[in-house]
Amino acid sequence: MTLRIYNDLHHKKENFEPLEPGKVRMYVCGMTVYDYCHLGHARVVVVFDVVYRYLKARGYEVTYVRNITDIDDKIIQRANEQGIPFHQLTKKFIDAMHEDFDALGVLRPTMEPRATEHLEEIIRMIQALIDKGHAYQAENGDVYYDVRSFPEYGKLSGKSIDDLEAGARVEPGEGKRDPLDFALWKAAKPGEPAWDSPWGKGRPGWHIECSAMSTSALGDTFDIHGGGADLTFPHHENEIAQSEGATGHPFVRYWMHNGFVRVKEEKMSKSLGNFFTIRDILARFRPEEVRYFILTSHYRSPLNYDEEHLVNARKALDRLYTALRGLPQAEPGEADKYVEAFNAAMDDDFNTPEALAVLFELVREINRVRPENEEKAARMAAELKRLGDILGILQEEPEAWLKGAPSGSEGLTDEQIEALIQQRLEARKAKNWSEADRIRDELKAQGIVLEDSPQGTTWRRE
RNA sequence: GGCCUGGUGGCAGAGUGGUUAUGCAGCGGCCUGCAAAGCCGUGUACCUCGGUUCGACUCCGGGCCAGGCCUCCA
Numbered sequence: 001m002t003l004r005i006y007n008d009l010h011h012k013k014e015n016f017e018p019l020e021p022g023k024v025r026m027y028v029c030g031m032t033v034y035d036y037c038h039l040g041h042a043r044v045v046v047v048f049d050v051v052y053r054y055l056k057a058r059g060y061e062v063t064y065v066r067n068i069t070d071i072d073d074k075i076i077q078r079a080n081e082q083g084i085p086f087h088q089l090t091k092k093f094i095d096a097m098h099e100d101f102d103a104l105g106v107l108r109p110t111m112e113p114r115a116t117e118h119l120e121e122i123i124r125m126i127q128a129l130i131d132k133g134h135a136y137q138a139e140n141g142d143v144y145y146d147v148r149s150f151p152e153y154g155k156l157s158g159k160s161i162d163d164l165e166a167g168a169r170v171e172p173g174e175g176k177r178d179p180l181d182f183a184l185w186k187a188a189k190p191g192e193p194a195w196d197s198p199w200g201k202g203r204p205g206w207h208i209e210c211s212a213m214s215t216s217a218l219g220d221t222f223d224i225h226g227g228g229a230d231l232t233f234p235h236h237e238n239e240i241a242q243s244e245g246a247t248g249h250p251f252v253r254y255w256m257h258n259g260f261v262r263v264k265e266e267k268m269s270k271s272l273g274n275f276f277t278i279r280d281i282l283a284r285f286r287p288e289e290v291r292y293f294i295l296t297s298h299y300r301s302p303l304n305y306d307e308e309h310l311v312n313a314r315k316a317l318d319r320l321y322t323a324l325r326g327l328p329q330a331e332p333g334e335a336d337k338y339v340e341a342f343n344a345a346m347d348d349d350f351n352t353p354e355a356l357a358v359l360f361e362l363v364r365e366i367n368r369v370r371p372e373n374e375e376k377a378a379r380m381a382a383e384l385k386r387l388g389d390i391l392g393i394l395q396e397e398p399e400a401w402l403k404g405a406p407s408g409s410e411g412l413t414d415e416q417i418e419a420l421i422q423q424r425l426e427a428r429k430a431k432n433w434s435e436a437d438r439i440r441d442e443l444k445a446q447g448i449v450l451e452d453s454p455q456g457t458t459w460r461r462e
Numbered sequence: 463g464g465c466c467u468g469g470u471g472g473c474a475g476a477g478u479g480g481u482u483a484u485g486c487a488g489c490g491g492c493c494u495g496c497a498a499a500g501c502c503g504u505g506u507a508c509c510u511c512g513g514u515u516c517g518a519c520u521c522c523g524g525g526c527c528a529g530g531c532c533u534c535c536a
Contacts, residue, residue, distance in 0.1 A: 030536090037536090038536090041536055044536045045536085159465065159466095159531085163532080164464090227536065229536080230530080231536065233465095259529095260530075269535060296476095301475085304474085309473090309474065316484090316485050351476070356475095356485080358484085360485065367499095428495085431495075437497080440496095452496095458499090
């Protein structure tokens with residue numbers, strides 16, 4: 001079977017063939033760290049975390065690079081507002097970002113390069129662009145990319161230079177030869193953080209850092225470049241112009257962009273102010289619920305944020321964990337049909353909704369088999385858990401999950417619940433059904449669901 | 463204005479030229495002291511108008527609607 005990936009460069013699914021057999025080099029645009037991450041950021045990192053996990057599960061050796069933009073206009077502005085050095089601000093939000101992503105079960109990338117630690121590569125690439133006639137220094141000291149010098153400009157976003165030209169704005173005092181030209185190096189203004197360069201003190205533009213860090217880590221040409229769909233233009237278009245202009249080699253083989261998170265049919269974004277930070281959401285929902293919710297829609301489709309959907313995610317996960325509950329440890333097996341279907345779904349451009357559907361089909365089979373053949377059910381359950389791991393779910397102890405309370409909730413302790421269950425057991429022995437039902441109703445009112453079986457009574461929080 | 467996505471059942475959300483998505487919710491049954499969980503069964507669907515086809519939700523064209531990019535944005 002062949003893995004197929006929707007390549008945004010050609011607007012179609014293509015067979016995935018890495019540059020070097022058995023190895024995958026992948027770069028994803030990470031965060032600009034001037035604030036807490038919101039659900040839109042969570043989607044990018046979860047989506048590409050699943051890509052990373054699946055490629056590894058498929059046997060590839062994956063080098064996964066996700067950068068951190070730790071110097072830019074917004075960072076400087078925010079640091080000035082707070083009266084602190086910019087690196088103090090970025091440290092705070094890098095730490096917060098790691099906390100959030102770790103909570104969501106996102107594996108750390110192979111490398112997390114920061115712009116401020118790669119000035120040398122950035123400067124070298126800008127110099128190469130100047131040497132090859134793709135860039136120039138303007139009178140104000142800034143260095144700009146000469147878009148007209150790169151005939152293929154627009155090939156990723158499907159825009160023509162002339163169309164862009166019509167709508168382009170010219171900011172006064174920028175010194176660009178052409179309104180479409182973009183800054184590679186920004187000359188320092190008084191009081192701004194600055195680094196030495198052949199063009200005087202200044203700092204790198206946003207686009208060049210990704211080109212420099214990706215190619216220095218992964219080579220002139222690498223396999224996958226990902227990011228949010230809003231980066232297609234101009235960020236990724238500019239990356240292509242910079243990297244191919246500087247190296248003379250093709251830059252990226254497969255471009256992948258994930259769709260937006262929406263709130264009431266509108267893009268969730270900082271500028272619209274309709275965003276929910278990851279930590280806001282994790283105060284009310286468990287990380288795995290958020291992760292599951294993200295994976296219920298295909299990565300290129302829009303994802304509508306709504307608390308009801310998180311509640312639904314919880315119920316769906318309950319069903320998966322219920323199938324795992326109470327089965328002995330076993331080696332994965334007896335589920336080849338489902339494993340094949342799962343892989344087929346993932347091979348089809350990482351179709352996680354389809355892959356999840358396969359998991360539920362496997363669950364039904366486990367529940368059917370369990371009464372007759374617990375050993376077999378256990379092997380199938382182990383397979384379910386292994387597949388879940390590829391999506392980054394189902395790794396908790398089923399009992400712990402099912403008894404787990406939603407974040408931030410209060411209520412009865414486990415001990416109080418167990419005590420009430422004991423009381424009810426006594427009542428049931430005495431066939432005092434009304435008392436038994438009273439206790440069960442009382443617990444139900446507290447969000448505790450009891451389940452009687454021949455093996456005894458189990459409970460869970462709903 | 464230019465360019466790009468998408469419009470599926472009560473909700474969410476895949477997919478396919480003629481056959482059950484899946485989850486939640488609903489309904490009937492089994493199980494249960496009664497429930498819950500689970501299992502079995504079941505209903506509601508493919509924006510609109512044309513076209514291609516033996517046959518289209520699925521392909522093509524128009525329309526309507528929604529979202530996005532064209533400026534920082536994951």
